[in-house]
Amino acid sequence: MDLELRHLRIVRAVADAGSVSKAASLLGLAQPALTAQLKRIERVLGGALFERDRHGARPTRLGELVLARARVLLPAAQELQNEAVRFAHSPTPGFRIGATNGPILGGLVHRLAAERPVTTYTSWSSHELTAMAELGRLDYVLTDACGDSGLPTGTLLWETISLDPVFALVGETHPGAKEKELELADLADEQWAVTPADGCFTDCFAMACARAGFTPGTIYETDVATCGHLAQVGRAVVLCQATHQPAPGLVMVPFAGAPLRWRHLLGRHPSTPDGPWVVSQAKRAHAESVRRSPVYRDWLVRNPGFGTTTP
Template sequence: MDLEVRHLRVVCAIAESGSLTRAAASLRMTQPGVSAQLRRIERILGGTLFERRQAGVAPTALGELVLSRARAILPGIDGLIADTARAARRRSAPARIRLASVGAPLLGHLVLAVREVLPEADVTTRCQYSPLPLLDDLAADRLEAAVLGDSPGCELAPRAEVTLRPLVTEPVFALLPATHPLTARDEVDLARLMEEEWAVPRADSDRTREYWSSVFSLTGRHPHTPYEAEGRQLIEIVRAGLAVSLCQATFIEVPGVVVRPLAGNPLWYRHILAWHREGPLAGHGPEILRRLGEGYDAIRAATPAYAVWRERNPGKALLTE
């Protein structure tokens, strides 16, 4: 009989538990079965691996040698098994593709792009305001792809398991109540906006508030921020005339709110497509990015304030090639 990987796992389980009975439970075997297995292993290796003691078992000198080699070998074997399983998944048509997005208008276009390249896949989606939990899920193979975002000086830290491909860096605009006097202007000075009450997203690990504060400090002022909200709730606070805020340039105006560029373009936001480096979308990443860029162009064309800004700022906010 030759020594097998399963034999090494039995030896390690006995050493880690210090008892044949406990090792049997962890291996889901019977205690007599583990004893018989150990005797076969010892015959193969030519000596006793464990001394029987009143409190359990302890490795012999030969046992220590075998354990040192087994503990060096098994992680590599486990890694090989995991890598080949991922490779097999990539070769086969995936049954499900899990997508996600931060608060950006690109999730629908991401779904359409994935359905174009993998028409047989079952696509699911979810959203989150902070990109960091989504990046964690991508790295842990709990997502296949996601639209993320960050800001200058507060970029997402790269992960070995995840490919990050920037799509575009766009300006951040002012979000105003439709009745606000500043809506009469073509663009809004950030220092003037500091005089208003603000609605802001909660301080989060994505560092958006940190980035905003660093830019605000250049005006010598910080806004009064009595309202903390996100998404629809933030829009409703602005719509009610209670506060002003900031938004992405691709934000599509809804009744009761107005979008205006900020003078001098002091704030920027970057859209990023991310996918698991060894996931089923790895070979389709560039094509999905291209299709996502087409979707972004469609959104931009449907945003009047952004279209005017583009005319006045040629060559800025270009899609990544």
């Protein structure tokens, strides 16, 4: 006999009722039948699950172990059943999207939600999102990668949505704020701030600085709001995506020669039926974010080959 969820329900019922007789009454079974079933369960699990006397039934150490697992597995199985029923009776399945920090998610959700319901999950970790999609918990993953890295490996299908330069974000009183472009070497004495990310960006930044002839100073890894504050008070230069919309008091300035490049990627589970259409919507969402950035639009005129990828 293999252990089944109904066996775990019996163990839980005996523990909750405190006796086999009370559990039998709650389950609508005869006591001898429940006692025989409990003995078969104990044989499968290798030992007694309860100590039974005239005072009732108390879990043994093995019983406590089984109960602890049962109290996790039974609600999870019920949740799975409920979710499957809801999904089966839903007239149109929705889109489940996971995303890291980037300019595409808002526009993509707006576009997709006009067709079907959308649920989102955000994380700093592209590894976490990729694992969730591979397990079937997400349909699509919007993430980023250093411009010189390859596509992620694994079971997902990946598309490059855009190739963008990384710009500098500085306070409006910074000496470089009025420049059309900055050489990376011009900022050799600065401290830096960046939002968290998986992958090789830190190494790519260090290599770009080495090619420019210096070693970067302190690098603050923090959230978007804190990065902006550090730039406003002159504590750090922020490395930002070219589609970033600067807050008041901040200025975005390109680096000459685009020494740092950033790609937006869309991964999808192979079973998703609308993949090509969703990819096209993601590219349109990125193109919209480019149009909202006058600094990036002006830079693209002088630097073809970047921006939203073409089919």
